[in-house]
Amino acid sequence: MSVIPPATPSAHAVPDSVLAELPAPAAPLVEAPAPPRRSAAEEARTLVADAKLGALASITADGDPWASMVTFADLDGEPVLCVSRLALHGRNLDADQRASLAVTAEVPPGADPSDHGRVTLAGHVVRPQGAERERAEAAYAEAIPSAGVFARFDDFTFWVLRVERVRWVGGFGRMASVTPPAYREAEPDPVGSFPAFAVSHLNEDHADALLAMARAVGGHPDATAASCLRADRYGLDLHVHTPRGEAEARVGFAAPARERDGLRAATVELTRRSRALLA
Amino acid sequence: MSVIPPATPSAHAVPDSVLAELPAPAAPLVEAPAPPRRSAAEEARTLVADAKLGALASITADGDPWASMVTFADLDGEPVLCVSRLALHGRNLDADQRASLAVTAEVPPGADPSDHGRVTLAGHVVRPQGAERERAEAAYAEAIPSAGVFARFDDFTFWVLRVERVRWVGGFGRMASVTPPAYREAEPDPVGSFPAFAVSHLNEDHADALLAMARAVGGHPDATAASCLRADRYGLDLHVHTPRGEAEARVGFAAPARERDGLRAATVELTRRSRALLA
Numbered sequence: 001m002s003v004i005p006p007a008t009p010s011a012h013a014v015p016d017s018v019l020a021e022l023p024a025p026a027a028p029l030v031e032a033p034a035p036p037r038r039s040a041a042e043e044a045r046t047l048v049a050d051a052k053l054g055a056l057a058s059i060t061a062d063g064d065p066w067a068s069m070v071t072f073a074d075l076d077g078e079p080v081l082c083v084s085r086l087a088l089h090g091r092n093l094d095a096d097q098r099a100s101l102a103v104t105a106e107v108p109p110g111a112d113p114s115d116h117g118r119v120t121l122a123g124h125v126v127r128p129q130g131a132e133r134e135r136a137e138a139a140y141a142e143a144i145p146s147a148g149v150f151a152r153f154d155d156f157t158f159w160v161l162r163v164e165r166v167r168w169v170g171g172f173g174r175m176a177s178v179t180p181p182a183y184r185e186a187e188p189d190p191v192g193s194f195p196a197f198a199v200s201h202l203n204e205d206h207a208d209a210l211l212a213m214a215r216a217v218g219g220h221p222d223a224t225a226a227s228c229l230r231a232d233r234y235g236l237d238l239h240v241h242t243p244r245g246e247a248e249a250r251v252g253f254a255a256p257a258r259e260r261d262g263l264r265a266a267t268v269e270l271t272r273r274s275r276a277l278l279a
Numbered sequence: 280m281s282v283i284p285p286a287t288p289s290a291h292a293v294p295d296s297v298l299a300e301l302p303a304p305a306a307p308l309v310e311a312p313a314p315p316r317r318s319a320a321e322e323a324r325t326l327v328a329d330a331k332l333g334a335l336a337s338i339t340a341d342g343d344p345w346a347s348m349v350t351f352a353d354l355d356g357e358p359v360l361c362v363s364r365l366a367l368h369g370r371n372l373d374a375d376q377r378a379s380l381a382v383t384a385e386v387p388p389g390a391d392p393s394d395h396g397r398v399t400l401a402g403h404v405v406r407p408q409g410a411e412r413e414r415a416e417a418a419y420a421e422a423i424p425s426a427g428v429f430a431r432f433d434d435f436t437f438w439v440l441r442v443e444r445v446r447w448v449g450g451f452g453r454m455a456s457v458t459p460p461a462y463r464e465a466e467p468d469p470v471g472s473f474p475a476f477a478v479s480h481l482n483e484d485h486a487d488a489l490l491a492m493a494r495a496v497g498g499h500p501d502a503t504a505a506s507c508l509r510a511d512r513y514g515l516d517l518h519v520h521t522p523r524g525e526a527e528a529r530v531g532f533a534a535p536a537r538e539r540d541g542l543r544a545a546t547v548e549l550t551r552r553s554r555a556l557l558a
Contacts, residue, residue, distance in 0.1 A: 011365060012434050013433035013434040015431065015432075055381050056346060058336070064379070065336035065401070066336055066344075066401060067333075067335060067336035067379040067380055067381035067399055071392055084291065086291065087448075099344060100343070102347050112423070112424070113331065113332040114423065114425055114429075118347075120346055120347050120367075122344070144391070144393065150291070150393075152297045153291040153294075153297065154292035154293070155291050156291075167347075169348075172425075172429075
C-alpha cells in the first residue's frame with residue numbers, strides 16, 4: 001500500500017489564461033501524516049474484481065482496432081472471457097491473441113464519468129487448459145448466470161487474459177501504471193471500487209459527521225461544510241469548504257474495513273474519534 | 280424502419296444435448312402483422328445519442344490493441360472525443376488514426392449485461408476544422424460539463440470519429456450490421472435506448488395492463504402473465520407466460536412516441552385499446 005500524490009494540474013499543459021481561472025485549493029491549516037489509501041495496484045485489482053462488463057480491444061483481419069463489450073469473470077486478476085466465433089471479436093481473438101480490456105467503476109447517475117475509476121489491462125489471451133480451464137469455467141458460470149446456456153454452444157470459446165500491462169486512472173489527476181506482479185499480488189478492496197450507496201448515504205444523512213472529520217482530522221479546523229467524494233477500506237476522501245477556499249482532504253479509519261459492509265463501523269468510529277477531538 | 284427477426288438459437292452451434300434442454304417458445308395462437316420496431320440503424324444511432332461514456336480501441340506504437348474509457352459527445356452520429364496526449368490513448372491516436380468505439384445501454388442493477396444493447400463503431404478519427412470544429416467543441420462542452428476546464432489544456436486534442444463500420448447487438452439473438460449511410464440517416468429514438476424507469480414502472484405497477492396487451496394484441500389470448508422486457512418509441516417487447524409455455528411478444532403503439540416522455544401516453548392508449556378488444 002503506497003500513498004498516491006493528490007491531483008495536480010501541473011502534469012497537464014495548462015495555458016496561463018486557464019490557470020488564472022482555476023481556484024487554488026486551500027492548504028491544510030494543520031499538518032498531519034497522510035492517512036493511508038489504496039495503492040494503484042489495489043485500485044486496479046478492485047475494479048477488475050468488482051466488474052462483470054468490460055470493453056475488449058481486439059485486432060481485425062485488416063489489422064484495425066475493434067472495440068466490443070464483453071462480460072467477464074475475475075480469476076485472481078486475470079479476466080476470463082467466453083466469446084462466440086460468430087461475433088467479430090471472437091474471430092479476431094482466434095486469429096490474433098493480442099487483447100486489451102478496459103473496466104470502469106459504477107458511475108452514479110449525474111456524476112462525471114471522467115472523474116471515476118477505470119483501468120486498462122493489456123496482454124494476450126490464452127485458452128485455459130486442465131485445472132485452469134475448470135477454474136475459469138467455474139468463475140465465469142458464477143459471474144454470468146446465463147453462461148449456463150451459451151457457454152455450452154460449440155461456437156463459444158473460453159479465453160483467459162494474461163496481463164502484461166496495467167494502467168489505472170482514478171479520476172482527475174489520479175492515475176498510475178502498475179507492474180503486473182504488483183497487480184497480481186494486490187488484494188481487492190472488500191468494500192468495492194466505488195461504494196456508491198455508502199457515499200450517498202453519508203452525504204444525505206451524515207453531513208455533520210463529515211464536517212467533524214474535516215475539522216478534527218482532515219487538517220481544516222475552520223471547515224464550514226464537507227461532503228464525501230470517495231470511500232474505500234482505508235478511509236474517505238472529502239470535499240471541504242473553508243473560508244479560505246475549497247480543498248480535498250483525506251481522513252483515515254482506525255483500521256481498514258475487512259468486509260463488504262465494513263464501512264459502517266469504520267465511519268462510526270471515525271466520527272466518534274473526530275467529535276471527541278473537537279469536544 | 281425494418282423488422283428484425285426475433286431471436287433464433289439456430290445461428291449458434293448448439294449441441295443436441297443443449298438443444299434438448301432449451302424450452303421451445305410458445306407459438307402465437309393468433310397471427311397478426313408484426314408491429315414495427317426500431318431498425319438496427321435506429322438502435323445503433325439511439326445508443327450513440329444516449330451515451331456519454333464509451334470504450335475506445337486504439338493501436339499502440341507496438342501495434343497492440345489498447346482499450347480505454349472515454350467520454351464523448353454525439354455529433355449527428357459521429358462521436359467527438361477530447362483526449363490528452365499525456366494519456367496512452369491520446370498518443371495512440373496521434374500516431375495512428377484508426378479507432379473503434381463501443382457503447383452500451385444502461386444496464387439496470389441485477390440485469391444480465393449480455394442481454395442489453397451495445398454498438399461498435401469503427402473508422403478513423405480526424406481533427407475537425409473550421410465550422411465542424413466549432414460544432415464538435417460545442418457538442419462536447421454540452422455533453423461533458425467538466426470539459427469547460429480540461430478541453431482548454433494544451434495537451435488535449437479534439438477528434439471526430441468518421442464512422443466506416445457499424446455493428447449492433449441488442450441482446451441474445453438480436454444483432455445486425457448497419458451500413459454507414461443507414462446509420463447516419465437514422466433518427467435517434469427520443470425515448471432512449473433502454474428507458475429503464477418506464478420498463479420497471481410498467482412491471483411494478485401495471486402488470487394487468489401488460490397482460491391485457493399480451494392477450495388482445497400480442498397473439499396469446501390464453502396468456503396468464505406478462506412482463507415488459509424492452510420499450511421503444513414504436514411499442515413494447517413482452518415476456519408472456521401461457522399454459523403452452525413462454526414466449527416473447529411484440530405489441531405496437533398506435534403512433535410512435537415523439538418525445539422523451541412520450542411512452543406514458545402511448546402505453547395508456549395501447550392499454551385502453553387492448554381492454555376494449557377483450558371487453
